[in-house]
Amino acid sequence: MSEVTYLQAISDGLREEMRADERVLCLGEDIGEFGGAFKVTDGFLEEFGERRVMDTPLAESGIVGTAIGAAVVGMRPVCEMQFADFIACGFDQLVNVAGKMHYRQGLAVPMTVRLPSGGGFSGGPFHSQNPEAWFMHAPGIKVVAPATAEDAKGLLIAAIRDPNPVCFLDHKHLYRRVKGEVADGTYETPMTARVARPGEDLVVIAYGAMVHTALEATEDLGGARVEVLDLRSLVPLDEAAILDSVRRCSKVVVLDEANRTCAAGAEVASLIAEHGFEDLDGPVVRLSTPDVPIPFSPPLEQAILPSVDRVKEACNELLAY
Amino acid sequence: MATSIARPAATTPRAVASDRTVASDHLNRDDRVALLRFMLLMRGLEERAGSLYRQGKVPGSFYDGFGQEAVSTGAAFAMAAEDRLCVLHRDLAAHLVRGVAPARVLGQYMGRAGGVTGGRDGNVHFGDRTIGCVGMVSMLPDMMLVATGMAMAFRLRGERRCALTWMGDGSSSRGDWHEAMNWAGVQRLPVVFVLENNQYAYSTPLEKQFAVRLVHRAKSYGFPGVIVDGNDVEAVFEATRAARERALRGDGPTLIEAETMRMHGHAAHDDMRYVPAELLERWRARDPIDLQSARVAELGVDVEELRAAVADEVDRATEAALAMPMPEPDTATDGVFCEGEPEPLGDGAQPWSGFHV
Numbered sequence: 001m002s003e004v005t006y007l008q009a010i011s012d013g014l015r016e017e018m019r020a021d022e023r024v025l026c027l028g029e030d031i032g033e034f035g036g037a038f039k040v041t042d043g044f045l046e047e048f049g050e051r052r053v054m055d056t057p058l059a060e061s062g063i064v065g066t067a068i069g070a071a072v073v074g075m076r077p078v079c080e081m082q083f084a085d086f087i088a089c090g091f092d093q094l095v096n097v098a099g100k101m102h103y104r105q106g107l108a109v110p111m112t113v114r115l116p117s118g119g120g121f122s123g124g125p126f127h128s129q130n131p132e133a134w135f136m137h138a139p140g141i142k143v144v145a146p147a148t149a150e151d152a153k154g155l156l157i158a159a160i161r162d163p164n165p166v167c168f169l170d171h172k173h174l175y176r177r178v179k180g181e182v183a184d185g186t187y188e189t190p191m192t193a194r195v196a197r198p199g200e201d202l203v204v205i206a207y208g209a210m211v212h213t214a215l216e217a218t219e220d221l222g223g224a225r226v227e228v229l230d231l232r233s234l235v236p237l238d239e240a241a242i243l244d245s246v247r248r249c250s251k252v253v254v255l256d257e258a259n260r261t262c263a264a265g266a267e268v269a270s271l272i273a274e275h276g277f278e279d280l281d282g283p284v285v286r287l288s289t290p291d292v293p294i295p296f297s298p299p300l301e302q303a304i305l306p307s308v309d310r311v312k313e314a315c316n317e318l319l320a321y
Numbered sequence: 322m323a324t325s326i327a328r329p330a331a332t333t334p335r336a337v338a339s340d341r342t343v344a345s346d347h348l349n350r351d352d353r354v355a356l357l358r359f360m361l362l363m364r365g366l367e368e369r370a371g372s373l374y375r376q377g378k379v380p381g382s383f384y385d386g387f388g389q390e391a392v393s394t395g396a397a398f399a400m401a402a403e404d405r406l407c408v409l410h411r412d413l414a415a416h417l418v419r420g421v422a423p424a425r426v427l428g429q430y431m432g433r434a435g436g437v438t439g440g441r442d443g444n445v446h447f448g449d450r451t452i453g454c455v456g457m458v459s460m461l462p463d464m465m466l467v468a469t470g471m472a473m474a475f476r477l478r479g480e481r482r483c484a485l486t487w488m489g490d491g492s493s494s495r496g497d498w499h500e501a502m503n504w505a506g507v508q509r510l511p512v513v514f515v516l517e518n519n520q521y522a523y524s525t526p527l528e529k530q531f532a533v534r535l536v537h538r539a540k541s542y543g544f545p546g547v548i549v550d551g552n553d554v555e556a557v558f559e560a561t562r563a564a565r566e567r568a569l570r571g572d573g574p575t576l577i578e579a580e581t582m583r584m585h586g587h588a589a590h591d592d593m594r595y596v597p598a599e600l601l602e603r604w605r606a607r608d609p610i611d612l613q614s615a616r617v618a619e620l621g622v623d624v625e626e627l628r629a630a631v632a633d634e635v636d637r638a639t640e641a642a643l644a645m646p647m648p649e650p651d652t653a654t655d656g657v658f659c660e661g662e663p664e665p666l667g668d669g670a671q672p673w674s675g676f677h678v
Contacts, residue, residue, distance in 0.1 A: 059504065
């Protein structure tokens with residue numbers, strides 16, 4: 001065990017899986033010589049060589065499309081989008097080629113697409129997005145979003161070993177802000193939810209960076225025992241864990257950093273409305289980013305991203321319901 | 322060679338003079354007959370599928386490659402078992418060359434459980450993974466990148482193998498065409514791109530699709546482009562064989578532009594009023610099956626007997642396909658995800674005698 005940052009945990013997971021499995025290769029823009037925009041692959045080129053740590057042309061559809069080709073002939077490619085936002089340029093390959101391949105012709109596409117996502121530091125409209133819902137809506141693609149260093153490493157390894165295309169959402173705002181004890185060697189974190197803090201008066205359901213926002217906001221709410229459920233995986237969605245929390249807590253805040261409409265939290269709220277209705281002691285409350293592009297200037301950005309204060313306020317209102 | 326930048330008007334078929342000359346030194350008598358047989362089988366199956374469509378037995382629409390049989394036959398015939406193919410919708414013969422049973426093709430058109438995708442997808446949107454083929458998606462030319470990625474893996478693992486994909490003239494306008502050509506060129510990958518220039522993308526003629534002839538683009542990506550008579554199956558074979566050899570030598574990709582003509586509409590509903598009648602007439606006189614039949618007849622082969630044998634095979638396949646059940650409705654949600662260990666692509670048939678010596 002050692003204490004490492006979320007970023008280092010991702011890097012360690014990738015490096016150790018590459019050592020353990022020669023089928024794993026990385027491809028992306030500026031990931032070789034430069035070590036990646038966020039340095040996830042720092043030192044990889046020296047250790048694994050330019051064919052397994054491939055600096056690609058600036059071509060996101062190319063990165064995803066060639067990874068599919070490599071995957072169907074037996075490799076385990078890990079694509080890095082420099083920022084999650086750029087997956088829009090590879091959307092067609094991921095959704096139409098990779099996502100539908102196994103259903104159509106029984107051909108597995110074991111590949112991982114790393115999506116450095118999220119806002120909070122003036123990245124502006126094209127370096128701050130949370131695109132997970134795009135892929136939740138597309139059959140055949142798994143979507144995971146770790147909140148801790150331990151899960152970042154374990155979920156990345158699980159994604160690489162999964163026989164399907166997996167979108168792995170690294171949250172940029174957690175890279176150096178979050179640290180944790182991480183086991184040495186390789187291990188897999190299951191694609192299921194995790195109770196980040198148990199409670200019984202209210203549950204905040206979140207994933208990624210919002211898990212930390214939820215924990216901070218509910219640390220001291222006048223003695224209320226607030227549970228925080230970290231989804232960790234959005235596809236598959238751990239429906240049993242969600243409904244279990246609802247049964248225990250009866251009041252629910254669903255927290256998303258993504259734009260509101262059809263977000264992951266909307267799916268969670270819908271699940272609870274359909275299958276957890278009898279257990280509720282109040283309306284399901286949703287907090288999310290309104291349906292606007294993420295603005296650049298700090299006061300504008302902070303005005304729209306869910307904050308600790310907004311979560312506190314929403315929880316207090318619901319507790320008083 | 323003069324490579325002036327001329328606007329690409331609809332291609333006129335090439336002169337007939339060289340038709341019966343031997344286009345490849347690598348084909349023996351059996352090979353040349355086999356090429357004809359695969360083309361006959363493709364046409365026979367597509368004609369039958371068209372009848373089944375008109376009888377209401379093929380759901381959705383129906384697309385065929387009538388007149389383009391030489392392009393998929395010749396190119397697939399030049400590939401080895403361990404090579405991998407991403408096959409386009411007018412390239413049925415590629416599947417036949419690799420070893421897909423004709424009954425499974427007709428079952429595929431009819432959405433039967435015994436079709437290649439078991440009813441999950443229609444038309445020639447299929448690939449039998451056990452014989453090294455990946456089925457296309459409708460977004461063109463997405464498979465160029467997939468083939469490029471296969472080639473990337475082959476080179477990474479130090480394997481002497483090649484990937485091949487077909488694409489149409491219309492698909493050259495999309496970004497993936499550029500991304501694949503550039504990527505393959507930068508990394509000098511063992512991949513063969515067979516551009517099936519059939520004069521029209523749905524109703525859009527070449528001159529509305531690009532300003533510079535496509536084959537000339539290859540040079541700007543750093544690798545050769547060659548033009549081949551797409552209605553001459555032996556010429557397509559030879560161009561592909563040479564491109565494959567080049568790829569295996571480590572010299573990188575090749576773009577082969579096969580000039581041909583889509584003799585039917587984009588799909589069954591399309592009456593092709595936008596195609597001048599005289600253009601069709603000129604290409605009809607250059608039918609790829611007639612050309613190869615004449616060559617094979619000169620070898621002393623009874624072509625009528627071969628046609629009859631293929632017709633029998635199509636009849637038997639039709640019977641078998643019609644006997645296949647429809648898929649069970651309660652299986653519609655199965656198989657979205659792979660559970661367990663993935664099985665990568667397997668090897669296909671390698672019909673060319675050159676692989677056996």
